[in-house]
Amino acid sequence: FPLRYERDPSAIYAASFATVRAEARLERFPPGLQALAIRVIHACGMVEVADRLAFSAGAFEAGRAALEAGAPVLCDCRMVAAGIIPGRLPAGNEVITSIAEETVPERARAIGNTRSAAAVELWGDRLEGAVVAIGNAPTALFHLLELLDQGWPRPALILGFPVGFVGAAESKAALAANPRGCEFVALRGRRGGSAMASAAVNALAAGLPEERR
Amino acid sequence: FPLRYERDPSAIYAASFATVRAEARLERFPPGLQALAIRVIHACGMVEVADRLAFSAGAFEAGRAALEAGAPVLCDCRMVAAGIIPGRLPAGNEVITSIAEETVPERARAIGNTRSAAAVELWGDRLEGAVVAIGNAPTALFHLLELLDQGWPRPALILGFPVGFVGAAESKAALAANPRGCEFVALRGRRGGSAMASAAVNALAAGLPEERR
Numbered sequence: 478f479p480l481r482y483e484r485d486p487s488a489i490y491a492a493s494f495a496t497v498r499a500e501a502r503l504e505r506f507p508p509g510l511q512a513l514a515i516r517v518i519h520a521c522g523m524v525e526v527a528d529r530l531a532f533s534a535g536a537f538e539a540g541r542a543a544l545e546a547g548a549p550v551l552c553d554c555r556m557v558a559a560g561i562i563p564g565r566l567p568a569g570n571e572v573i574t575s576i577a578e579e580t581v582p583e584r585a586r587a588i589g590n591t592r593s594a595a596a597v598e599l600w601g602d603r604l605e606g607a608v609v610a611i612g613n614a615p616t617a618l619f620h621l622l623e624l625l626d627q628g629w630p631r632p633a634l635i636l637g638f639p640v641g642f643v644g645a646a647e648s649k650a651a652l653a654a655n656p657r658g659c660e661f662v663a664l665r666g667r668r669g670g671s672a673m674a675s676a677a678v679n680a681l682a683a684g685l686p687e688e689r690r
Numbered sequence: 691f692p693l694r695y696e697r698d699p700s701a702i703y704a705a706s707f708a709t710v711r712a713e714a715r716l717e718r719f720p721p722g723l724q725a726l727a728i729r730v731i732h733a734c735g736m737v738e739v740a741d742r743l744a745f746s747a748g749a750f751e752a753g754r755a756a757l758e759a760g761a762p763v764l765c766d767c768r769m770v771a772a773g774i775i776p777g778r779l780p781a782g783n784e785v786i787t788s789i790a791e792e793t794v795p796e797r798a799r800a801i802g803n804t805r806s807a808a809a810v811e812l813w814g815d816r817l818e819g820a821v822v823a824i825g826n827a828p829t830a831l832f833h834l835l836e837l838l839d840q841g842w843p844r845p846a847l848i849l850g851f852p853v854g855f856v857g858a859a860e861s862k863a864a865l866a867a868n869p870r871g872c873e874f875v876a877l878r879g880r881r882g883g884s885a886m887a888s889a890a891v892n893a894l895a896a897g898l899p900e901e902r903r
Contacts, residue, residue: 480839480864482832482857484803489829489856496855522853522880556885559772590697616702619695626693640735640885642709643702644695651693667735670885672769672853 490687493519500524509537513662513680520560520676521668529665531653536634539660540608540681543633549573550678551600551609551632553593553617553639560675561610565683575599594620605630608681611637612674615644618652625657634681637663638674645669703900706732713737722750726875726893733773733889734881742878744866749847752873753821753894756846762786763891764813764822764845766806766830766852773888774823778896788812807833818843821894824850825887828857831865838870847894850876851887858882 483489494515501524503511514527533539544550549571552558558574566572575581575596585595593614600607609632611618618639625631637652639645649663662677696702707728714737716724727740746752757763762784765771771787779785788794788809798808806827813820822845824831831852838844850865852858862876875890 480832480836482829482860484807484829486804489804493855519854521883522855522858555772556769556888559768560884591699591702594697616695616697619693623693641732642706642735645735647695670734670883671773672883672885675769 487687494685494688497524501527503527506530506532507534507537509541509680509684510662512684513537513677515685516676516680517664517673520672521670523668526664526668526673529668530662531649531665532662533655533660536660536662537681540634540636543606543608544568544570544681546606548607548633549603551575551603551607552674553596553611554613554671556671557610557612557674557678560672561678562682565679567682573600573603590620591616593617597621597624602630604632607632608678609635610674610678611635611639612669612671613639615639615641615648618648619644622648622651622657625659631657631659633660635659635661635663636674636677637661638669638671638677640667640669642667700900707898707901710737714740716740719743719745720747720750722754722893722897723875725897726750726890728898729889729893730877730886733885734883736881739877739881739886742881743875744862744878745875746868746873749873749875750894753847753849756819756821757781757783757894759819761820761846762816764788764816764820765887766809766824767826767884769884770823770825770887770891773885774891775895778892780895786813786816803833804829806830810834810837815843817845820845821891822848823887823891824848824852825882825884826852828852828854828861831861832857835861835864835870838872844870844872846873848872848874848876849887849890850874851882851884851890853880853882855880 497518547568552574558572585592594616637649653663710731760781765787771785798805807829850862866876
């Protein structure tokens with residue numbers, strides 16, 4: 478019983494993106510964000526997440542311009558960093574994850590928060606004009622918003638994809654309410670994850686070149 | 691407006707797992723697989739994936755025994771490897787990803803398949819008794835099944851979580867139909883991803899220690 482399946486990468490991408498375009502509601506997105514939505518859907522296999530994406534109107538252009546200007550990508554966990562395609566980044570941009578730094582556990586105890594939240598503080602002056610990609614920890618997103626409210630430097634764009642049952646929906650709602658006037662993209666609700674956050678960064682970096690082959 | 695949210699990691703885990711237990715249908719799983727299902731749900735924020743998990747009855751014990759015996763974990767992509775908690779692995783087990791090996795592109799051309807599929811061939815004699823974790827590429831799972839049908843060494847357990855619109859559902863159905871008599875866990879349908887695959891490995895490695903704190 479030989480297995481029959483598509484083995485050609487270009488054909489796989491073409492069929493995948495065609496299915497996403499046929500099934501997802503993409504009309505409400507400006508062009509750049511449409512590519513971002515398609516990549517996020519492609520990463521999770523769920524066309525309906527398009528309906529739960531919140532965003533600021535200039536999010537794609539802000540993130541794209543930041544990457545072209547050489548801004549770093551700040552990630553809350555190693556999985557997000559691992560999903561970013563380095564060759565697609567337009568300016569050899571640094572991809573930074575601070576969670577494994579040795580000062581993080583002590584800092585977490587000192588601030589009475591998680592290690593994911595403590596790691597955000599290590600971004601320090603790299604935060605100014607950066608692209609932030611949060612794909613795991615609600616506390617990282619919550620604490621970033623707290624730091625911004627305290628006057629910390631502002632990133633160019635916040636990609637909010639923390640996942641789970643405690644704080645994920647709430648932290649993304651706090652981002653999307655946007656009293657801070659930040660550029661952002663966020664997937665409302667419990668769903669999210671590092672693959673979606675990486676996909677959003679890859680969309681900023683390169684759009685959908687596979688579709689044009 | 692100070693943000694109010696849970697900052698204590700133990701409390702976050704406890705509340706998360708309590709929500710999963712309250713909302714997910716877990717009755718049909720044997721004990722080990724119940725822990726695996728809870729971790730997979732925790733990784734994706736969707737309690738309903740429990741209803742789509744296919745498995746062989748001895749999957750958990752086979753994977754656990756393999757890890758205790760020092761078996762390697764073979765991953766189809768870097769994100770799966772990045773999500774595995776090394777300190778939880780019971781025997782300092784190797785976590786192997788072959789996708790970035792320099793021979794992979796040439797091998798992909800030679801076999802007329804994707805790089806993900808070609809990388810599976812590099813697992814070679816590490817496959818015997820290993821835990822395989824596929825969280826991205828349907829072609830990696832399809833090609834693994836083809837190689838097994840050709841008589842390649844058998845892994846102890848296959849964790850099938852490829853994601854997407856082309857081949858993901860089909861490859862997992864081929865795994866779950868199980869004419870090969872392999873031990874397996876697979877999430878039926880388009881959904882899947884590296885976070886779920888890593889979560890399944892972490893469950894084999896350690897169960898749910900956070901819940902017992």
